[in-house]
Amino acid sequence: MSVSSYFPQMGEIILIRELMFQVAVPSExxxxxxxxxxxxxxxxxxxxxxxxxxxxxxxxxxxxxxxxxxxxxxxxxxxxxxxxxxxxxxxxxxxxxxxxxxxxxxxxxxxxxxxxxxxxxxxxxxxxxxxxxxxxxxxxxxxxxxxxxxxxxxxxxxxxxxxxxxxxxxxxxxxxxxxxxxxxxxxxxxxxxxxxxxxxxxxxxxxxxxxxxxxxxxxxxxxxxxxxxxxxxxxxxxxxxxxxxxxxxxxxxPLPARIDKNQVKEKYNNSGLTVAMAQTLKGQLIDAMDDKLFLDHTLSL
Structure with a gap:
């Protein structure tokens, strides 16, 4: 007769330890x-x-x-x-x-x-x-x-x-x-x-x-x-x-840099405006449009 039959709780403990061992041991x-x-x-x-x-x-x-x-x-x-x-x-x-x-x-x-x-x-x-x-x-x-x-x-x-x-x-x-x-x-x-x-x-x-x-x-x-x-x-x-x-x-x-590099126009090749300055101005213009600056009736040229 097994030991677990005399000690039911001991049998449960052994079973739990076996399950834990199966989980912890490397598997497929x-x-x-x-x-x-x-x-x-x-x-x-x-x-x-x-x-x-x-x-x-x-x-x-x-x-x-x-x-x-x-x-x-x-x-x-x-x-x-x-x-x-x-x-x-x-x-x-x-x-x-x-x-x-x-x-x-x-x-x-x-x-x-x-x-x-x-x-x-x-x-x-x-x-x-x-x-x-x-x-x-x-x-x-x-x-x-x-x-x-x-x-x-x-x-x-x-x-x-x-x-x-x-x-x-x-x-x-x-x-x-x-x-x-x-x-x-x-x-x-x-x-x-x-x-x-x-x-x-x-x-x-x-x-x-x-x-x-x-x-x-x-x-x-x-x-x-x-x-x-x-x-x-x-x-x-x-x-x-x-x-x-x-x-x-x-x-x-950044996306504006990618867009600017792919959309440079020949007529501005001799301009004194550098690419970096153009990117900065474009970014400021986009931000102004996002803020709906054009709705300001006091805005002048």
Whole structure:
């Protein structure tokens, strides 16, 4: 007769340990784990390159890349570790708040490089991320099975709330779509396609987040959405990396610079107006038109 028959609880403990061992031991998904880790490290390197070498609006694309890569890396490590360590508040709960403002500010800086974005406005866009990260660091991020109480319980509910993230993504998706509708007519085909890719990508993020919020109580659906996010982020990181190698100007160069270089007219070749001055004046004129300066009846020549 087995020992577990005399000690029923001991049999349950052995069974739990066996299941934990099966999850922690390398399985057929290990190759996929290594691929995800490699792609996330690639994304971190590309994001660091954009931040450190390519200044201006590319800093925001670098932040976007690093945030995606960090989320992918944490998801992979959580799958790798299995049930041995499941934090109540994953770091990607806070990192996801970086995606919306960083992509929006990247597009804003790429389309309107002469328009200065106030520091207060930038801080406002990133304030939700800063508050969520501070809250995450204050709370103990462990896999303790004891129920949380008081402030800790409220903090966990806020950071893990899928509806809050959906509303946040929806807000920035609205801003990004308004951006695209406003300037799409003056873009060349290649730049327009790049803008469409960015809008479509963030739209997919919003759809995934909203669907996850609707089915947040379905544990199996939670795992499915995480894998969808991992595959989705991986494809986007690889695509950005290839574009940065093959056609870097599409990502790194402001749109007015691309338009001006492709539309130089011969009759102004002997003009004393330099390309840099022309770009500056054009940017100022576009900003003035965006502000509807022409509606001012006191405006003279």
């Amino acid at each position: 998904l290990n190759l996929l784990h290594f691929i995800f880790i490699g792609i996330s490290l690639l994304g971190i390197c590309v994001g660091s390159y954009l931040i450190g070498i390519k200044k201006g609006h590319n800093v925001h694309m670098g932040i976007f890349m690093i945030a995606m890569s960090a989320i992918l890396l944490e998801l992979t490590l959580l799958w790798w570790d299995g049930v041995m360590h499941i934090p109540k508040i994953p770091f990607y709960s806070s990192l996801s708040f970086l995606l919306g403002p960083s992509l929006f500010l990247y597009i804003e800086g790429k389309v309107y490089p002469h328009r200065k974005i106030k520091a207060q406005k930038t801080a406002l866009y990133f304030s939700v991320f800063l508050v969520s990260m501070l809250l995450l660091l204050i709370l103990t991020n462990t896999n303790d099975i004891t129920p949380s109480q008081g402030f800790k319980k409220i903090g966990e509910q806020l950071l893990n709330n899928a509806y809050i993230k959906s509303l946040y993504f929806g807000f920035f998706l609205t801003l990004i779509i308004r951006q695209y509708v406003h300037y799409r007519k003056r873009l060349e085909r290649m730049d327009r396609n790049w803008a469409k890719i960015l809008v479509s990508f963030f739209s997919a993020i919003f759809i995934i987040s909203a669907t996850r919020a609707l089915f947040e109580h379905e544990l199996s659906f939670e795992h499915i959405t995480r894998y969808i996010v991992a595959y989705f982020f991986s494809v986007f990181i690889i695509m950005i990396s290839f574009l940065l190698y093959l056609l870097p100007t599409i990502i790194t160069q």
